[in-house]
Amino acid sequence: MIQAPPPPPPAFEAPAPERSVDTVQDLRVAAALTNAQVQVDSRFRGASIVLYGAVFNPTDDPTDVVVVVRGPDEPVRLVKKTRNLGVWLNSRPVLFEGAPGFYMTASTRPLSDIAGFGQLRRLGVGVDHLRIDAPEESRTVTRYGVRDVVISRLGEDYLDWRRAVIRLREAAALYNTDPDGVTFVDRGLFRAEVELPAIAPTGEYHAEVWLFRDGEPAGVSNLTLTVAKVGFERDVYEFAHRRPWTYGVLCVLLAAGIGYAASRVLGRR
Template sequence: MIQALPPPPPAIIAPAPERSVGTVGQVRVAAAMTDARVMIDSSFRGASIVLYGAVFNPTDRPADVVVVVRGPDGPVRLVKKTRNMGFWLNSRPVLFEGAPGFYMTASTRPLSDIADFGQLRRLGVGVDHLRINAPQESRTVTRYGVRDVVVSRLGEDYLDYRRAVIRLREAAALYNTDPDGVEFVDAGLFRAEVELPAVAPTGQYFAEVWLFQDGEPVSVSNLTLTVEKVGIERDLYEFAHRRPWSYGVLVVLLAAFMGWAASRLFRRS
C-alpha cells in the first residue's frame, strides 16, 4: 500500500532588510580610512592612506565631497629680516600658538565652485580660511576717540606673517590643497589619498568629510588618525620631553665622550 507523503511546508520568505528610519530620504555621507594608525620608526619615509566612503543621495541634485585632514596644533616661531643701517638683522621673534602641524584639503572640484567665501570661512575649510591663532602679545591704544582699544602687536603685518606660516608649511609638504583629490570610482562611491610626509608631526589627526549640496553643508563624517613613534625613537622622544634636563645633560656628556674618543683615536694613528 502506497501512503501519500504530507505536502511540503510553505516557503519562508525572509523579510527585506529595513533601512534606518532616520536615513530614509536623507542626504548623507559615510567614510572610513584604510589605516587608523601610522607607526614612525627610523625607516619611515612617509605614508599614503586611502580615505573612502559613500554618498547617499536620494535626490536628483548633485553633491560635492570635501575632505579636510588636520594634524595636531603646535607653535610656529618666525623672524623677519629687516635692514638697519646697511645691515640685515632678524626682527623680534613672532610666535603663533595655534598653527596645525598638518593640513590637507581634497575635493571633487575647486572649493570656490562648491561653496561661497562666507560658508567656507565659517567652517574653516581651505588654507585661505585656516584658523591660526595670532600671537597673544597686544597693546592698548586710542582709536577714533575710543580709549583702551586692544590691538595685536603685529598690526597690519599679521597677514604677511600668516602667509609666511602657510608658505613654509606648503614647502615642507605639510599643507596641501588638491581641487581634484576626491574621485568617484562608482555611483556614490568615492576615494581620496592622504599623503603624510616624512616630517609629519606625531599626535592625533582629525579628518572631516563634508558633503555639500547647492553650496550648503548637508552632512559630515568625522574620523581620527593616530601618528606615533615606535621602537627606540619613541623611547628617546618620550624621555626628551618628560625629562628635558636629564636628556640635555646626557647629550652633552655623550658629545664630550665622542670628542675625547675621536681625539684619542686620531692621536694613535
C-alpha cells in the same frame, strides 16, 4: 513495528532585509580610512592613506565632497630679514601660539566653485580660511633665553605673518590643496589620498568629510587618524619630554665621550 519518520521541521524563512530609512530619504555622507594609525620609526619616509566613502543621495541633485585633514596644533616661531645700515639682520622672533602642523584639503572641484567665501570662512574649510591661533593682545615672552614677540590677531601685520606661516608649511609639503583630489569611482562611491610627509608631526589628526549641495553643507563625517612614534624612537622622545634636564646632561656627556674617543683614535695615527 516500523514507525514513520518524524516530519521535517518547517522551513525557516529569513525576514526580508529592511532598508535604512536614512539611506532612503536623507542626503548624507559616510567615510572611513584604510589605516587609522600610522607608526613612525627611524625608517619612516612618509605614508599614503586612502580615505574612501559613499554619498547617499535620494535625488538627482549634484553634490560635492570636500575632505579636510588637520594635524595637531603647535607653536610657530618666525623671523624676518631686515636691512639695517646695509646689513641684513634677523628681526625679533615672532611666535604664533598655535598652527596646524599638517593641513590638507581635497575636493571634487575648486572650493570657490563649491561654496561661497562666507560659508567656507565659517566652516574653516580651505587654507585661505585656516584658523591660526594668536592672542588678542601682543606681548613679549622669554623662552629658552630668547625674547619672542607673541603676535596679536588684531595687529596690522598679522596677515603678513600668517601668510608666511602658510607659505613655509606649503614648501615643506605640510599644507596642501588639491581641487581634484576627490574622485568618484562609481555612483556615490568616492576616494581621496592623504599624503603624510616624513616630517609630519605626531599626534592625533582630525578628518572632516563635508558634503555640499547648492553651495550649502548638507552633511559631514568625522574621522580620527593617529600618528605615533614606536620602538626606540618613542622611548627617547618620551624620556626627553619627561626629564629634559637629564636628557640634556646625557647628550652633553655622550658628545664629550665620543669626542674624546675620536681624539684618542686619531691621535694614535
